[in-house]
Amino acid sequence: MSVDTQAAGLAQLLLQREVEAFYTNEVELLDDRRFTEWLDLFADDARYWMPIARNVAFDRPEHEYTRERADANWFDEGKDDLTKRVQQIVGGDHWAEEPRSRTIHAVTNVNIVKAGEGELTVHSRIIVSQHRQDDDINHFVGKRIDLLRRGATLQVAHRTIYLNQSVLLAKGLTTFF
Amino acid sequence: MSIAANPAGGIVSREIFSSETLFAKELERVFAPSWAFVGHTSQLANDGDYVLSRVGQESVIVVREKGGAINVLLNSCRHRGMPVCRYDDGNASVFTCSYHGWSYDLGGGLTGVPKFNEGYRGGLDRAQWGLIKARTEIFYGSIWASFDPSAPSLEDYLGDMTLYLRDLLQGPDGEDDGYEVIGGIVKWKMPSNWKFGAENFSGDHSHYPTHLSVNRLNISLSGKAERHPFAAVKAPFKFLNIAHPGGHTVRANLYEALTPYESMWAAVPEVDAYYKEAHEARQKRLGDKARLYSRGGIVFPNMHYNTGGRTTIGIWIPVSAHETEVWRWLFVPRNAPQIVKDTLRHFYMRYAGPGGMTEQDDMENWSAAQRGTTGTWSRRHPFNYQLSPDDAHRAWPEPWLGKDVMVVAGVSEHNQRSFYTRWNELMSA
Numbered sequence: 110m111s112v113d114t115q116a117a118g119l120a121q122l123l124l125q126r127e128v129e130a131f132y133t134n135e136v137e138l139l140d141d142r143r144f145t146e147w148l149d150l151f152a153d154d155a156r157y158w159m160p161i162a163r164n165v166a167f168d169r170p171e172h173e174y175t176r177e178r179a180d181a182n183w184f185d186e187g188k189d190d191l192t193k194r195v196q197q198i199v200g201g202d203h204w205a206e207e208p209r210s211r212t213i214h215a216v217t218n219v220n221i222v223k224a225g226e227g228e229l230t231v232h233s234r235i236i237v238s239q240h241r242q243d244d245d246i247n248h249f250v251g252k253r254i255d256l257l258r259r260g261a262t263l264q265v266a267h268r269t270i271y272l273n274q275s276v277l278l279a280k281g282l283t284t285f286f
Numbered sequence: 287m288s289i290a291a292n293p294a295g296g297i298v299s300r301e302i303f304s305s306e307t308l309f310a311k312e313l314e315r316v317f318a319p320s321w322a323f324v325g326h327t328s329q330l331a332n333d334g335d336y337v338l339s340r341v342g343q344e345s346v347i348v349v350r351e352k353g354g355a356i357n358v359l360l361n362s363c364r365h366r367g368m369p370v371c372r373y374d375d376g377n378a379s380v381f382t383c384s385y386h387g388w389s390y391d392l393g394g395g396l397t398g399v400p401k402f403n404e405g406y407r408g409g410l411d412r413a414q415w416g417l418i419k420a421r422t423e424i425f426y427g428s429i430w431a432s433f434d435p436s437a438p439s440l441e442d443y444l445g446d447m448t449l450y451l452r453d454l455l456q457g458p459d460g461e462d463d464g465y466e467v468i469g470g471i472v473k474w475k476m477p478s479n480w481k482f483g484a485e486n487f488s489g490d491h492s493h494y495p496t497h498l499s500v501n502r503l504n505i506s507l508s509g510k511a512e513r514h515p516f517a518a519v520k521a522p523f524k525f526l527n528i529a530h531p532g533g534h535t536v537r538a539n540l541y542e543a544l545t546p547y548e549s550m551w552a553a554v555p556e557v558d559a560y561y562k563e564a565h566e567a568r569q570k571r572l573g574d575k576a577r578l579y580s581r582g583g584i585v586f587p588n589m590h591y592n593t594g595g596r597t598t599i600g601i602w603i604p605v606s607a608h609e610t611e612v613w614r615w616l617f618v619p620r621n622a623p624q625i626v627k628d629t630l631r632h633f634y635m636r637y638a639g640p641g642g643m644t645e646q647d648d649m650e651n652w653s654a655a656q657r658g659t660t661g662t663w664s665r666r667h668p669f670n671y672q673l674s675p676d677d678a679h680r681a682w683p684e685p686w687l688g689k690d691v692m693v694v695a696g697v698s699e700h701n702q703r704s705f706y707t708r709w710n711e712l713m714s715a
Contacts, residue, residue, distance in 0.1 A: 159641075160470075161470045161472065161473075163374045163375070163470070164372070164373055164374045165373055165374065165375075165376070166372075166373050166376055169376070175469055175470035176469065178628070179468075179469065180468055180469035180470040181468055181469065181470035181471070181472050181614075181616050181631070181634075181635065182470065182635060183635075183639075183640070183641045184635065184641055185631075185632070185635060186632065186635070186636065190636060193503050193505065193636075193643070194643065196503055197499045197500065197503055197643055200499050200502060202498040202499045202502065203499040203643075203646070203647060204496065204499075204647045204650045204651060205646035205647050205649070205650040206646075245653075275374070275473065276473040276474060276475060276611060277473065277474035277475070277640050278474070278475055279474070279475075279640060280474065280475070280476040280477065280640055280646075280649040280650070280653060281640050281646040281649060281650065282640045282641045282646075283646055
């Protein structure tokens with residue numbers, strides 16, 4: 110193995126490690142309910158998009174999920190909206206999260222599919238388990254695509270969450286993904 | 287026998303929310319004879335376009351056939367009951383069952399039967415074996431279906447509600463059939479009886495603690511307080527609970543006079559400008575009746591809607607006594623500038639449904655109330671709907687509000703009492 114190949118491999122490994130550490134930290138913040146710190150992981154102009162899945166014919170795969178900035182979506186918003194959601198949860202009067210959920214977020218299959226100078230495109234899978242009260246339980250799984258901006262630290266510039274559910278089997282999306 | 291205790295007196299049995307026996311009866315007595323909202327013509331732009339919807343619990347195909355007529359067909363093959371349409375929406379010229387291959391045209395007619403000649407020896411009368419076809423009516427763009435041949439016409443079924451349904455479907459400028467559906471129907475399940483949703487939309491004006499958090503955060507785009515854009519308007523009005531004998535109810539502001547536009551969308555000046563212009567156009571178009579500013583309501587039994595800057599129509603799909611599936615159609619004024627459509631779309635998503643900061647708390651409360659309907663002891667004690675005992679006036683305060691409507695002004699459980707009274711009539715007959 111040439112020195113150059115070795116260096117490139119090492120750089121790739123360090124980048125992979127940096128992204129995984131970013132997600133590990135993010136999950137710690139969410140599951141510890143440190144939502145205000147979690148918001149800091151998002152760029153000020155970040156977008157947070159979770160489309161709605163539809164059951165479509167094999168030859169219309171592009172129609173399977175609703176469109177960003179055009180259709181109805183579960184979420185299609187910016188950091189100011191996420192901030193309002195955090196402010197809602199922390200007030201003690203948002204009954205769907207009072208008492209609060211116990212959540213476990215797992216991010217797996219972290220795959221850096223494109224590493225540009227300023228931005229990374231990262232695919233991953235997420236598993237979210239949410240327990241409230243005694244038996245109010247939700248499980249979500251999905252694919253996630255992040256654009257991570259590279260600066261002094263990584264920041265989410267754009268997040269897409271493709272849930273598997275079409276009819277949502279939860280009465281509230283009160284956790285973050 | 288009265289199933290629901292004494293709804294007119296504000297006493298409603300808890301059993302009606304938890305008994306599976308009553309739930310089964312409800313499907314026959316309350317849902318089967320009614321008209322169901324199934325969609326909007328803007329979802330079917332081209333011949334052959336279809337969407338799946340629901341009538342009661344059952345899947346139906348809403349399809350536009352060649353020439354533009356809209357049919358509502360039970361999505362159930364006459365041979366073995368399979369859904370003949372497997373997709374949420376699309377375009378088709380024929381629906382073919384994937385089990386044995388019976389196929390149907392867009393009017394539901396049975397056109398293809400494998401082994402038709404040699405297998406049935408001419409004994410199968412295809413005309414008798416088409417898809418079950420609903421009576422279908424279009425009302426200012428909204429599509430309605432009923433499978434009951436003895437149900438009255440939609441207009442008779444709605445009665446005075448035609449005024450309010452027409453108003454709902456008028457654009458902010460008062461133009462008839464002024465809305466279009468945006469892509470993606472929002473669907474979810476909630477662990478509560480459908481009637482908790484229905485009674486809330488019918489006119490629960492006293493569930494203030496539910497929404498403390500969104501009022502604290504001022505999620506309205508008025509730039510002023512609260513969650514509703516119209517909360518910013520200071521012109522004097524009466525808040526009306528309007529109940530129809532058919533069980534349909536409306537909650538509306540009736541302003542004392544035609545007044546100039548007051549800013550409701552200050553956070554987005556272009557949207558505010560649009561609504562100002564629309565407000566003036568609506569007054570010109572409707573005259574004195576433009577004093578009516580509807581906030582929402584229900585068409586009995588399970589269609590519900592919101593207006594007042596968040597025009598949505600939904601249905602409560604009864605899954606069991608303890609579970610409901612909800613579908614929501616989001617509407618934007620079809621002739622509005624794109625920024626208005628985008629702003630409204632964003633406002634709904636943050637307001638309504640499982641992702642909505644407002645309705646998350648509604649559904650939390652309905653599902654918690656559901657638990658209060660099952661206990662051995664708690665279910666023996668009825669719920670109370672006696673807030674502001676009836677001082678209802680017929681066709682009041684303006685006769686054009688409807689000749690049969692009973693109206694109460696102010697915070698009241700009048701609409702819920704009316705909803706359960708109609709439900710009780712059908713169930714106790």
